[in-house]
Every structure is written in C-alpha cells, then in structure tokens.
Amino acid sequence: xxxxxxxxxxxxxxxxxxxxxxxxxxxxxxxxxxxxxxxxxxxxxxxxxxxxxxxxxxxxxxxxxxxxxxxxxxxxxxxxxxxxxxxxxxxxxxxxxxxxxxxxxxxxxxxxxxxxxxxxxxxxxxxxxxxxxxxxxxxxxxxxxxxxxxxxxxxxxxxxxxxxxxxxxxxxxxxxxxxxxxxxxxxxxxxxxxxxxxxxxxxxxxxxxxxxxxxxxxxxxxxxxxxxxxxxxxxxxxxxxxxxxxxxxxxxxxxxxxxxxxxxxxxxxxxxxxxxxxxxxxxx
Numbered sequence: 486x487x488x489x490x491x492x493x494x495x496x497x498x499x500x501x502x503x504x505x506x507x508x509x510x511x512x513x514x515x516x517x518x519x520x521x522x523x524x525x526x527x528x529x530x531x532x533x534x535x536x537x538x539x540x541x542x543x544x545x546x547x548x549x550x551x552x553x554x555x556x557x558x559x560x561x562x563x564x565x566x567x568x569x570x571x572x573x574x575x576x577x578x579x580x581x582x583x584x585x586x587x588x589x590x591x592x593x594x595x596x597x598x599x600x601x602x603x604x605x606x607x608x609x610x611x612x613x614x615x616x617x618x619x620x621x622x623x624x625x626x627x628x629x630x631x632x633x634x635x636x637x638x639x640x641x642x643x644x645x646x647x648x649x650x651x652x653x654x655x656x657x658x659x660x661x662x663x664x665x666x667x668x669x670x671x672x673x674x675x676x677x678x679x680x681x682x683x684x685x686x687x688x689x690x691x692x693x694x695x696x697x698x699x700x701x702x703x704x705x706x707x708x709x710x711x712x713x714x715x716x717x718x719x720x721x722x723x724x725x726x727x728x729x730x731x732x733x734x735x736x737x738x739x740x741x742x743x744x745x746x747x748x749x750x751x752x753x754x755x756x757x758x759x760x761x762x763x764x765x766x767x768x769x
Contacts, residue, residue, distance in 0.1 A: 498703040507703075510710045511550050518551050518587060520719035525584035527631045528717055531593045534638030535676060536666040537648035539699040539706075543638070544589055546706050547713070557582075560591035573597060573615060574622055581631070594619065598683040600665065603675045616686040623692045633692045634716055636709055637680070638699040642673055 521528055530547075532540040548556055559580045568576050574594055582588045597615040601607040607615075626633050640648075649670070652662040669676060688694045695712060699705035 497701045498707065500703070503703040503707065506707055507546060507710075510707065510714065511546070513714050514547060514710065515550055516721050517714055517717050517719040518555055519722065521587055521717065522552075522555050522585040523722075524718075526717070527582040527584060528587040529582060529626065529631055529633045530587065530589045530713065531595065531633075531635040532589065532591055532638065533593065533595050533599070533636065534697075534699070535640055535645060536669050537645050537652070537661075538638035538640040539702045540591060540638050541661075542702060543636075543697075543699075543706050543709055544591055547589065547710060551587075555585065556587045556589065558589050558591055573611070574618070581626070594622075595683065595687075598687070599676065599679055603672055603679050604665065604668070616682070619687050620689050623687070623689065627691045632717055634713060635692055635694050636697050637684075637694050638697045638705065640699050642670075644700045646670060 520526070532544055534540050544558055548558060557580075559577075561576065561580075564576060577590075577594050580588060580590075594615075597607055597612060598619075602609075602612045623633060649662060649666060652658045684694055697705050697709045
C-alpha cells in the first residue's frame with residue numbers, strides 16, 4: 486500500500502503549490518545574484534541532458550527576474566569552419582564569467598561527449614582527447630575560484646516522445662523540434678551509453694554531476710533551483726531605502742500637438758471592439 490508521503494514524492498507538483506514555491510526560490514535567486522556581484526564571485530552553471538529534457542524551461546525560470554547584465558545565458562550555435570580548427574574549449578572560454586557574473590550554459594563543451602560522438606560529428610580521436618582533457622580543464626576553472634555546477638536533466642523515453650509530439654503540434658514551439666531531435670529517438674541507447682561514459686570520465690569531486698529527474702518539469706525546476714541556491718554562498722542584505730525627490734514645479738514646457746507624432750495603429754482597440762461585437766451577438 487502506498488502511503489500519503491510516498492504519493493507526494495511521485496505525483497506531479499500541483500500548479501498553485503509550484504507557483505508559490507517557485508516565487509520564493511526566485512526571490513532567493515535575486516538575493517544570491519546580488520551577493521555574486523557584491524563579492525566578485527564567478528559562477529558557471531551547465532545544463533545538459535537529452536533533447537526535450539527541460540533544460541531550456543529551467544534556465545528560463547532561473548533567469549526570469551535576474552539582472553541580464555550579471556546573469557548571462559550562453560547557447561552557442563554550430564561551430565564555424567574556423568572554430569572547428571581551434572582548441573575545442575577555446576570558443577567556450579571567451580564566455581566564462583568575469584568577477585561578479587554568473588553564466589548559464591544551455592548545452593556546453595559536453596556537446597562533444599553527447600551529440601557530436603553519437604551523430605558522428607567528431608572523430609574518435611577527438612572524442613577520446615576530450616574525455617582526457619575535460620577533467621583537467623574543469624579543475625583549472627575550480628582552482629581559479631570559479632563555482633562550477635553541472636546539471637544533467639534526465640527524462641524517460643516515453644516522456645521525451647510525448648514532448649516531441651507536443652512541439653510538433655504547437656506552432657509556437659515547432660522551431661524547437663529539429664531533425665537531430667527526431668534522430669535521437671532511434672539512437673536512445675547510443676545516447677545512454679554516451680552519457681554513462683561521460684559520467685565515468687567527468688564526474689570528478691571538484692565538479693560532480695548533479696542529476697535532475699525531469700519527467701515532472703515543475704518538480705525538476707524546484708529541485709534544481711533549490712540545489713543551486715545551496716551551492717552558491719550568499720546572504721540577504723536589506724536594500725538601501727530609496728527616497729523619491731518631489732517633482733519640480735513646471736517651467737512652462739508644453740508638449741507639441743499629438744497630431745505631429747506618428748503612432749502605431751491601435752490594434753488593441755480593434756480586438757476590444759471585435760470581442761464586444763462577439764459578446765453582443767451571443768446575447769441576442
């Protein structure tokens with residue numbers, strides 16, 4: 486028999502409870518980022534996982550209320566022909582944070598341990614060199630004082646396919662579904678083996694992998710943000726009290742006639758009129 490406590494850990498997080506708790510965590514993120522800025526800290530957060538695992542939506546909730554000048558999201562496109570000839574980590578290094586900044590990588594240098602090796606976009610020698618170098622690279626980052634957090638979003642095959650279908654049927658999210666995503670269905674076990682190998686070589690004490698179960702996106706976001714807050718030292722500081730000065734008396738300025746300005750069409754008025762007309766037709 487399943488207890489009430491067990492049921493709470495397996496059922497999806499109710500929407501109202503999720504929104505209330507998410508708001509609390511987002512307030513903490515604002516306080517955390519202020520301390521990152523004040524203390525000249527440097528934070529790197531890596532989001533990895535299968536396609537449609539919920540990485541992007543988690544990043545969106547993390548950064549929703551953060552100062553974009555301090556917290557930056559990096560989602561690099563396919564490397565150029567020139568970048569392909571560089572040291573593999575080179576194009577990522579230029580995006581690392583300076584003092585007082587936090588960078589969130591929506592996929593990262595771990596592309597080489599996943600999609601690149603599974604899809605044949607890199608050679609086996611390049612892949613093996615990556616597995617050798619990445620622990621050294623990450624130890625250098627940590628030794629230099631960077632707080633490095635690596636999250637792996639884990640999703641089941643059934644849930645992934647359901648999300649693919651949802652994207653396919655939603656014109657607002659259709660762009661998120663690529664041929665590589667479709668191919669990942671056929672290569673599920675290949676990606677699983679690649680992930681296991683990646684963990685063996687890169688799950689180092691200085692920068693361990695943290696797995697986020699993400700079949701329930703709400704639970705995943707709450708768990709991930711809560712963990713992030715526990716790993717970045719911060720404390721609350723009361724913001725300075727701001728006093729608004731009284732508006733000065735008018736010195737005689739007069740706005741030019743509105744007719745001289747060019748306004749965007751009042752689309753909202755059209756929407757309101759159509760809605761009113763529709764409501765009136767229903768009431769007749």
